[in-house]
Amino acid sequence: MTAPAETPPITARVEEKFPGAVTASHQQFGDETITVAKDQYLAVMTLLRNDPTLKFNLMVDLSAVDFLGQSPRFQVVVHLKSLSLGHRLRVKVGVGEDGPEACTLPTISKLWVAADWYERECFDMYGIRFQGHPNLKRLLLYESFVGHPLRKDYDIHLQQPRVELRPVRERYDYQNRNLTDPSETERRPL
Amino acid sequence: MDMILDILTIPLVQAVIKILVFVLGFVMAVGTVLTLMERKWMSAVQDRIGPNRANIGKFTGHGALHIAADGVKSLLKEDTVPAGADRFLYLIAPLFSYFPAILVWAVIPFAGPIGSVTFQITDINTGLVFIFAVTSLGVYGAVLGGYASNNKYALLGAIRTSSQMLSYEVFLGLSLIGIFMVYGTVQVSKIVELQNTYWFDGLIPKWGIFTQPLAFFLFFTGMLAEAKRQPFDQPEGESEIIAGYYLEYSGARFSAYMLAEYVSIVAVSAITVTLFFGGYQIPWLFPDGFHLLGYSLALPPVVVALLQAGSFITKTLIFCWLIIIIRWTLPRFRFDQTMDLGWKKMLPLSMANLVVTALVLLLTA
């Protein structure tokens, strides 16, 4: 992972706009990668999306890697692609689990709608909370699931307790239901 | 011997015998066989072999035993009633969809009369109106079944059925007014008889299809919708609302719905044949034999009646087959498109047909 002699244009552009935001960068296997500071993350992403020389309009993927034992523990990895300019970028941002802002990161679902579900999945699997996310709840797993399975300290053989059987209302009397009772007419918010 | 003949002349006895022969012997039998034939024919269309597994020992009869297997299975299955269902309506609803399809047969003639013996259960003079009255009753079976099931899909199916059947009846009736006008009667046996008259010196029979070609297309389309067959099968569209109004049914009641569907296919075919394809008539066959272009072949009345019955049955079966093949050819409409087609295209067309028919009759009278 030797630093390239020449700074590639995208990294240079980000550094030009936000000096000090890029904490590391590499171009391993031709994939241009920058690691950005957590507090500058949202600003850098906004730049990447809107800057006319960058124009990353397609958010390809958002995921996280758990480096258990390192600090910061998690690294959220976002892959971006510009359809008009044809370049790609990998943005990494470290997310620690200490301090008041443990396991949190600002959401980018306001920038790319696609990030909505990816962040939900990331929350589901790694427990990283995306601040400002409109609907941050579990996506692939069920609500009563304990823990976050893709964390490295989650044992692969761990078994979850069975979901308890929920009672079914037997023979619900539709003809004589009481429409003034809120529990009868209340609807689940969609 | 005389006593038996005497008993046979009692109208009630005659009617009972006809009902047994026509309804049980023909309609039910064909309806039941169609349940299998639909699967066989569709598999032929789709390059498959089709059902052939039901067997007694080594004998499978190329799948014929599936009819028996289905019957036995549906009778032995538990007849479930869903929680919250309107029990009484739920249990009787299948009958409502079953009877109308059978009642139609009261006025369908199978063959021309021999002397005083008619091959029609009853020849009421408002036959066509009776057919309408009865087919529109079919909506109750679906609506009651869907409503009573306490299931949202079933309810959607029921609502779709009711609006579809009510809408399509409108132009169905209008398209038939042309037939009334051409033949000047609503009595089914008269209409069939009149279809044995000819244009061009006994050359082309005055079948409904020739006198009212547009009405035939309108009527056939409407009848497909009445029978809830593709492309008008949204009431039970399996990809949207699963099975629609009979979603919750199981066992014998489910098979009653299924059988009703097939019996109504036979009924639709029979009505179409009766009104537009000369009913039991064979071209150039008169009660005393064939007559064409001066040549003639005399036949005894019994043979004529047999030929006529055979012709009626053949035509009906061809239409049953056609309806089934159409199902496996076409996609289905969306519900609003069905309504659009009915109200915005078919209804104006049937009215236009009416006007044209009236004008032609006026000018040629």
Added chain:
Amino acid sequence: MKRSNLPLEFGAEPMDIEIGPSHPAMHGITRLSTRLDGEVVTAVEVEIGYLHRGFEKECENSTYVQVIPYTDRLNYVSPILNNIGYSLAVEKLFGLDVPKRAQYARVILGELSRISDHLTCNGAMGMEVGAMTVFLWYVKAREYLWELTEEVTGARLTHNWTRFGGNANDLPDTFFDMLEERLKKVEAVLEEGVKMLFKNKIFLDRVKDVGVLSRERAIEYGFTGPMLRATGEPYDLRRAEPYLVYNELDFEIPVGTVGDSYDRFLVRHEEMLQSISIIRQAVAKIPKGGHYQHDRRAWLPDKTEVYGSIEGLIDHFKVIMEGSTPPKGEVYQAIEGGNGELGFYLVSDGTGKPYKCRVRPPCFNFVSALPEMLIGHYVGDIVPIYGSINMIGGELER
């Protein structure tokens, strides 16, 4: 056709209806909680995860080569494309060169897979609107192709065919003997499909102007593949970021204009024809040579070496006991899967097991955009639109 934000007619109560998880027309198992005003959908909530099998966790606890059988089960209608994508990612990590013949073989089988994927999707779209016959004909055509891949890989669906540095085995002569005949049969079936559906107003009415998503919104949602191309954006990874030998082959990228179900259908149809032409070109151009280039870090040496020499045997033992050991680093490799950009993001810590193996599932984005596509349409449109996005449970939920 879209009726959104209309007031409820006649002050009727809206009806909440659950479509799925077990619904006969659901392609996988997905739950759509919908709210209806009469027959019009006013709100949709999509719930997925019924087929989640912990693919990534499983990968982190397997050696690199053990992941290949898992990838078969991602997009299970075009498994070879997943094999190829994963192998390319690992090869990028190793810096391996794949022999030309193996690359051509991958293109041929990959395109066969793509045809089978699109056949399934288009057939299912037909079935969704009631044209069951077309679906079964398309499935018949898919079967012809699966028999071809079976001839090469030894399995109809769970191929496990690619390896790091080549393929598990070469294309046999019988494959080339069967290929042209099978392609002709598939073309005939497609032609029948055209006659049955393409000019049929009933079908056109069902797919035209439903499920529309504009080009901008589609990019916003991260659409790729046929779904994006249907909106008019000619983004195809085979051309945008060429891999394998696609640069040596000619093909056109079909794009749509409106971005509705109908455009998706047409784009997929055209892509099948293009794939057939790609296969023909690749068969004409395929060079002689080996199907596998051995690298001692990556995967097994040739069997003759294993049987014949102690070095070969040691390599063999080592790569199996320790797993393939790529250098440390991270890599993202995307290929044009059946549904769009199928990306593999691998993080290697230098051991025999991937530290992180992330799949970027193309249909994930499509399903997340489902509410926007559905709202304002009729109940009867839900399933056809859902069919047009070609949601594959194994890929979506991994």
Added chain:
Amino acid sequence: MQTAKKPSVKTVQRQGGFLIDLYLPAIIGGLRITLRHFFRNVITQSDVVTISYPEQKRRISPRWRGRHRLTVREDGFIKCVACYMCETVCPAKCIHIEAGEMPDKSVEKYPVVFDIDELRCVFCGLCVEACPKDAIRMDTGIYSMASTERVTFDYTRNMLMDAHAKTDKTKFPSTPLPLTQEEALPQSTAKLAG
């Protein structure tokens, strides 16, 4: 990374127009095709692609990965040397081996227990690839092992060997040719039934 080639783009043609609005031409055209299939299949069955499965069997590829078998040496002894390669590489962890020695030291190491749980097996074929002795193969051509009991899917060493062992052991030279499907199928199904 290869350089991107300029894509040639083709806009798909949307159908529409008066003829299509008439419904009938397409309906008649569709009926023509379905009827062609119908009559062909009713009269000659020439288009039928399905088969009556248990009675008829489809041709499967010579490379078909079916149920495993353990090959034997010329003298009839099992080839496997219990090196645990297949057990290690198996992604489904369905192979269980326990090694042992012959008391007379005629064979250095051989599997005392060699169980495959075919219910867990994903038929990926990695065990065959990983075997340095050509001792395990998946060329029996058996793809249906249906049974009503779980225990019947635990194939032990002897069952896996018997599956292909014909009376004449010399039919299996040291590098045996793959059995053809026709050879393999009837015998192994008979074994399963028995």
